[in-house]
Amino acid sequence: MTTVSSIAGHVNSANKLLEINNLNVEYYAANGTVHALTDVSITLERGQILGVAGESGSGKSTLAYAITRLLRPPAVITGGQILYYPQHNSSLLGNTAVHKNSRAKNASSPGSELVDASPQAMDILQLTPTQLRSFRWSELSIVFQSAMNALNPVLDIGTQIIDVLHTHRPTLSKDARHTRAIELLRLVGIAPDRIHSYPHELSGGMRQRAIIAIALALSPELIILDEPTTALDVVVQREILAKIIGLRNEFGFSVIFITHDLSLLLEMADKVAIMYAGRVVEMATCAELHHQPRHPYSYGLLNSFPTLHGPRRRMTGIPGFPPDLRAVPSGCAFHPRCPCAFDACNEHLPRLLPSTSETPEQVVACHLYDPRFNTEEPPSNADFAAKYEANYEAIQGRRNLR
Amino acid sequence: MSAENREVKIQSAPLPEYTGDTTITREPSQAILEAVHLRKYFPIRQLTLFGKGLAVHAVEDTSLALSPGRALALVGESGSGKTTMARMLARLYDPTAGELLFRGKPVKVRGKRDLRAYRRHVQIVFQDPFSSLNPIHDVRYHLSRPLRLHGHAHNATEEREQILALLNRVSLSPAEQFIQKYPHQLSGGQRQRVAIARALAARPEVLLADEPVSMLDVSIRLDILNLLLRLKDEEQLALLFITHDIASARYFAEDTLVMYAGQTVEGGPSEEVIQRPKHPYTQLLISAAPDPDRMQVEGETASTVPARGEIPSLINPPGGCRFHPRCPFAMPVCKERFPRRSDLGGGHWTHCFLYGDGGSSGEEAQNASKQTSITSTPRNL
Numbered sequence: 001m002t003t004v005s006s007i008a009g010h011v012n013s014a015n016k017l018l019e020i021n022n023l024n025v026e027y028y029a030a031n032g033t034v035h036a037l038t039d040v041s042i043t044l045e046r047g048q049i050l051g052v053a054g055e056s057g058s059g060k061s062t063l064a065y066a067i068t069r070l071l072r073p074p075a076v077i078t079g080g081q082i083l084y085y086p087q088h089n090s091s092l093l094g095n096t097a098v099h100k101n102s103r104a105k106n107a108s109s110p111g112s113e114l115v116d117a118s119p120q121a122m123d124i125l126q127l128t129p130t131q132l133r134s135f136r137w138s139e140l141s142i143v144f145q146s147a148m149n150a151l152n153p154v155l156d157i158g159t160q161i162i163d164v165l166h167t168h169r170p171t172l173s174k175d176a177r178h179t180r181a182i183e184l185l186r187l188v189g190i191a192p193d194r195i196h197s198y199p200h201e202l203s204g205g206m207r208q209r210a211i212i213a214i215a216l217a218l219s220p221e222l223i224i225l226d227e228p229t230t231a232l233d234v235v236v237q238r239e240i241l242a243k244i245i246g247l248r249n250e251f252g253f254s255v256i257f258i259t260h261d262l263s264l265l266l267e268m269a270d271k272v273a274i275m276y277a278g279r280v281v282e283m284a285t286c287a288e289l290h291h292q293p294r295h296p297y298s299y300g301l302l303n304s305f306p307t308l309h310g311p312r313r314r315m316t317g318i319p320g321f322p323p324d325l326r327a328v329p330s331g332c333a334f335h336p337r338c339p340c341a342f343d344a345c346n347e348h349l350p351r352l353l354p355s356t357s358e359t360p361e362q363v364v365a366c367h368l369y370d371p372r373f374n375t376e377e378p379p380s381n382a383d384f385a386a387k388y389e390a391n392y393e394a395i396q397g398r399r400n401l402r
Numbered sequence: 403m404s405a406e407n408r409e410v411k412i413q414s415a416p417l418p419e420y421t422g423d424t425t426i427t428r429e430p431s432q433a434i435l436e437a438v439h440l441r442k443y444f445p446i447r448q449l450t451l452f453g454k455g456l457a458v459h460a461v462e463d464t465s466l467a468l469s470p471g472r473a474l475a476l477v478g479e480s481g482s483g484k485t486t487m488a489r490m491l492a493r494l495y496d497p498t499a500g501e502l503l504f505r506g507k508p509v510k511v512r513g514k515r516d517l518r519a520y521r522r523h524v525q526i527v528f529q530d531p532f533s534s535l536n537p538i539h540d541v542r543y544h545l546s547r548p549l550r551l552h553g554h555a556h557n558a559t560e561e562r563e564q565i566l567a568l569l570n571r572v573s574l575s576p577a578e579q580f581i582q583k584y585p586h587q588l589s590g591g592q593r594q595r596v597a598i599a600r601a602l603a604a605r606p607e608v609l610l611a612d613e614p615v616s617m618l619d620v621s622i623r624l625d626i627l628n629l630l631l632r633l634k635d636e637e638q639l640a641l642l643f644i645t646h647d648i649a650s651a652r653y654f655a656e657d658t659l660v661m662y663a664g665q666t667v668e669g670g671p672s673e674e675v676i677q678r679p680k681h682p683y684t685q686l687l688i689s690a691a692p693d694p695d696r697m698q699v700e701g702e703t704a705s706t707v708p709a710r711g712e713i714p715s716l717i718n719p720p721g722g723c724r725f726h727p728r729c730p731f732a733m734p735v736c737k738e739r740f741p742r743r744s745d746l747g748g749g750h751w752t753h754c755f756l757y758g759d760g761g762s763s764g765e766e767a768q769n770a771s772k773q774t775s776i777t778s779t780p781r782n783l
Contacts, residue, residue: 056619203712233479234646236712238690260620266694290694304620306653308676308693315653317624321589 016085017221017254018044018067019121023080025059025066025278028073032326036062036075038278041352044222046087049248049255051269051286053262053301055322059278060258061145064226067256068142069124069132082124086139087221137168141215142224146231150211151199157210158195161185164217184213189243205236209243216247224256229264241268263305266290274298277323277333280352284362292381294355294364296340299384316392332367339387344373432506433467434640435491435524435608440464440500442486446717458716460486462664462740463500468608468640473631475643475651475672477687478661481713484644485529487661488612491642492526493517522552525601529613531593535585541569541596542581548603568599572629591622598629602637609633610642615650627654648691652676657749660684663713663724665740670750680752683725723753731756 020042027034037059044050052060065071067082127135144150152160161181165172172180182192188209199207208228215223225244229237245268248255257269265272266286274282274295282295293299300318320337323329329336335345350365356378367373379387441464443457461483468474476484489495491502493511502509504523511517528534535544545565546555555561562581569577572595585593594614601609611630615623631654634641643655651658652672659669660683668681679685714720720727726736735755744757 055621205712233712234648234692235479235686235690261692262620263692263694267692301621302694304624305692306647306649307695308649308652308688308691309695312653312673314628315624316628318621319625321591322619322621 015045016043017046017048018042018085019083020063020067021081021083023063023066023082024078025062025071025075026078027075029326034325035328036278036325037066038328040080040275040278040280042273042280042283044254044256046221047248047252047254048271049245049257049269051265051272052256052258052275053260053265053272054275055260055301057277057322057325058275060260060275061226062278063275064142064224064256064258067124067224068136068140069127070142077125080125083121084124084135084139085121134168137164137220138218139220140222140224141218141220143211143215143226143228145227151207153199156196156198157185157190157202157213160210161214161217164214168218180217184216185210187216187247188213189239203236204232205240208232208236208240212240212244212247216251219251220253222254222256224258226258227260228257230259230261237264244268261305262301263307266302274301277328278325279333279365281334281366282362282364283352284359284364288359288362292359293384294359294362294369294378295334295366296338296368296379296384296387297334298364299381300337300388303385303388314389316388319391319395332365339391340368340379340384342367342374348373433469433503434505436465436467436503436506437487437491438465438501438503440487440490440502441498442483442490442495443498456717459719460664460716461490464661464664464666466642466659466666466669468642470607470640471634471638472657473634473641473643473655475645475655475658476661477645477648477651477658479646479687479713481663481716482661483664484646484661485612486664488526488610488642488644491608492524492610493520494526518551521606522604523606524608524610525604525606526610526612527594527597527601527614530617531590531597532585532617534597535593537585540582540584541565541588544596544600545569545603548600552604554603554605564603568603571602571633572596572599573625574599589622590618591626594618594626595629598626598633602633606639608640608642610644612644613646614643616646623650630654648676648687649693660687663719664716665724666753667723667725668750668752668754670746671748674748674750678750680746680750680757681725681754682729682731682756684752686728723755 020040023037023040024035025037027036040059040063042050052063054060062071062075065075066077071077124135151157155163158178158181161184162177165177165180169177182195185192185195190206190209190213194202194206199210202210212228228244229240232240241264244255247253257265259265262272262274266289269286271283271285272289273280274289274297276297282289282293282298284294289298289302293302297318303315304317306315318337323333323336329346331344331346331348332338332341332350335341338345344367348367350367350370352363352365353369354360355362355364355369369378440461442461443459446456446458464483464487466474466476466487476487478484486495490497493502493509504520509520511520542565545568546561549555549561549564555564565581566577569575569580574580574592574595580588580592580596585596588596594617598614609630614630615626618626627650630641630643633639641655643651645651645654648658655672657670658672658675660667660675660681662683668675668679668684675684676688679688714724714727720737722735722737722739723729723732723741726732729736733755741753741755741759743751743753744759745751746757
């Protein structure tokens with residue numbers, strides 16, 4: 001806890017939009033508790049694009065649902081806080097009395113001093129249903145993974161956009177709503193005369209644009225995109241991403257972009273968090289990560305995507321499977337698959353620490369960078385490549401012996 | 403050659419080796435399976451009062467050749483006819499026109515026995531391992547069927563031995579445990595391995611892989627690709643690799659063929675096609691592919707994707723080159739007819755009027771390539 005708040009202290013609080021502190025989420029399944037998120041701490045600044053990458057089951061989507069408070073039982077948020085810093089004390093979030101109320105609830109929780117330190121901050125996890133209702137969409141909106149199917153097939157897209165405005169801005173006149181809907185469609189690059197089109201009349205890319213238009217309807221501060229382009233073709237994907245970045249530059253909202261495609265993130269995000277087995281294992285700017293991934297898992301993930309340039313060489317991917325989150329391996333959860341693992345890895349849990357003195361912003365949870373466990377020089381890309389290659393050979397050798 | 407002689411007599415199982423007439427002299431590294439001017443139209447059954455019935459023009463005049471020990475990647479967006487092509491090669495669809503040549507002989511399939519004999523040589527792996535395995539049968543059943551049907555196993559002992567060997571070949575170990583598992587007990591990658599083992603059980607010479615990794619998790623994808631590459635080398639399989647990801651085509655295949663809306667637009671050695679794409683559509687595909695190396699390029703965020711829009715309707719496709727409505731270099735002639743193949747040297751060819759209309763690469767084509775080198779312009783999101 002202390003580490004986290006001290007790291008968070010460095011960030012210019014005026015620019016801070018979202019601060020996730022030690023978030024824990026568990027799913028109470030019949031055959032055991034699934035630790036979907038463990039001790040996740042992420043800070044997001046205004047206007048920033050944060051990429052979250054990892055394999056399936058690494059907790060990416062759970063994180064998105066937790067931030068939006070959309071988790072339903074058996075999922076339970078067992079700890080932590082998600083602090084949101086609104087730009088202006090919007091009337092939508094209720095009067096100050098409501099704020100006091102939320103703070104009073106918070107008083108018993110260990111993070112309450114943080115809330116008091118920045119008077120505007122509010123903990124999303126403490127919002128009442130009424131507050132949550134006004135918070136969602138006007139401050140934060142989400143585009144879901146299966147966005148292609150998120151539209152109601154029996155309503156035209158105009159109705160669905162206006163529905164949002166109708167619900168969240170009841171004071172707007174009918175004409176104003178219609179004008180806003182047309183404006184939104186134009187923003188995302190759909191011809192305004194398609195306002196009466198039904199979802200089945202639109203292509204996948206157009207539907208995705210319509211969804212983004214709905215997400216933008218109330219000009220939120222933060223948009224969470226959960227694998228928004230997975231089902232789309234590369235060319236359409238590129239257009240949608242360019243549109244998202246263009247809109248970000250125009251309106252200055254922040255984006256949390258969740259995807260398994262790390263190569264995509266490196267191109268568009270400002271900061272990337274790599275998740276493994278419900279924990280953040282590395283967080284860095286794109287340039288740092290592209291130049292030198294620090295965590296062996298980050299290297300493996302980056303090396304799972306064939307490239308368009310450079311020498312054609314054998315790529316090995318990451319051997320093995322992601323762990324069962326009901327029984328996460330002791331120590332570093334990645335150690336059974338890690339080619340660089342040593343004794344300390346299955347005994348001690350690594351914490352997120354600055355990787356090297358040159359790159360203090362690039363935090364990594366790996367004992368290779370902890371002087372207590374590893375006194376040698378931290379590995380370079382070439383070292384990682386050699387380790388992965390040797391590991392791959394060993395596995396192949398074992399197979400041949402059989 | 404009379405029509406009768408040209409017909410390949412494919413015997414039904416058991417068949418240790420292909421016994422077709424091989425008297426025609428051919429190079430040793432000759433293509434094993436060739437598609438010559440294949441077309442596929444899917445008629446649309448709907449009531450039309452006047453005029454001819456409508457059809458989806460899924461594949462137009464596509465030729466390709468698969469050679470032992472080599473992989474050919476078929477790249478394109480969804481709706482480009484890649485899967486239709488694979489299904490025609492697997493004889494799951496009958497081509498509307500054109501010919502399939504197996505070992506240089508036209509394949510004529512009449513009835514189930516011929517089909518089974520053909521499938522003894524050509525096998526397919528489907529995209530979705532979650533629906534290509536039967537949920538009510540275990541792994542043993544999935545692998546024993548092809549072994550029995552194609553006559554490779556004659557009794558239970560042989561069958562079990564061969565199943566274990568197959569599971570080991572696709573790196574599912576310990577094989578003794580996997581043999582009795584049901585699909586729901588397997589992960590996506592393991593299911594795809596079972597699907598590959600099932601295809602291998604027939605001991606095919608040609609393996610058609612229809613997006614074998616697109617449904618799998620990122621870290622598993624390379625495992626499966628490396629497995630297929632190993633099998634290709636070990637067994638001299640001729641592989642067709644269908645993908646929408648041009649970077650994995652580069653990693654996986656010696657040759658690449660780019661399709662757009664049912665037409666082949668460019669082909670040749672992968673490295674050549676991907677490093678020096680000539681057709682505007684190939685350039686578009688490559689510029690749209692995620693590329694971390696590109697992020698360092700300074701530039702504004704304005705979209706510089708050279709072409710917009712989506713794949714056209716194939717019921718009433720645009721005339722001529724189907725890419726012309728999206729092509730930044732479209733000329734009047736592009737609407738009129740599809741360009742003939744222009745050879746660019748080194749096995750690289752394209753169908754585009756920018757590089758002439760047939761013939762080999764001349765001065766003109768070189769100049770055109772300089773003008774149209776979209777890929778050299780700085781591109782960023």
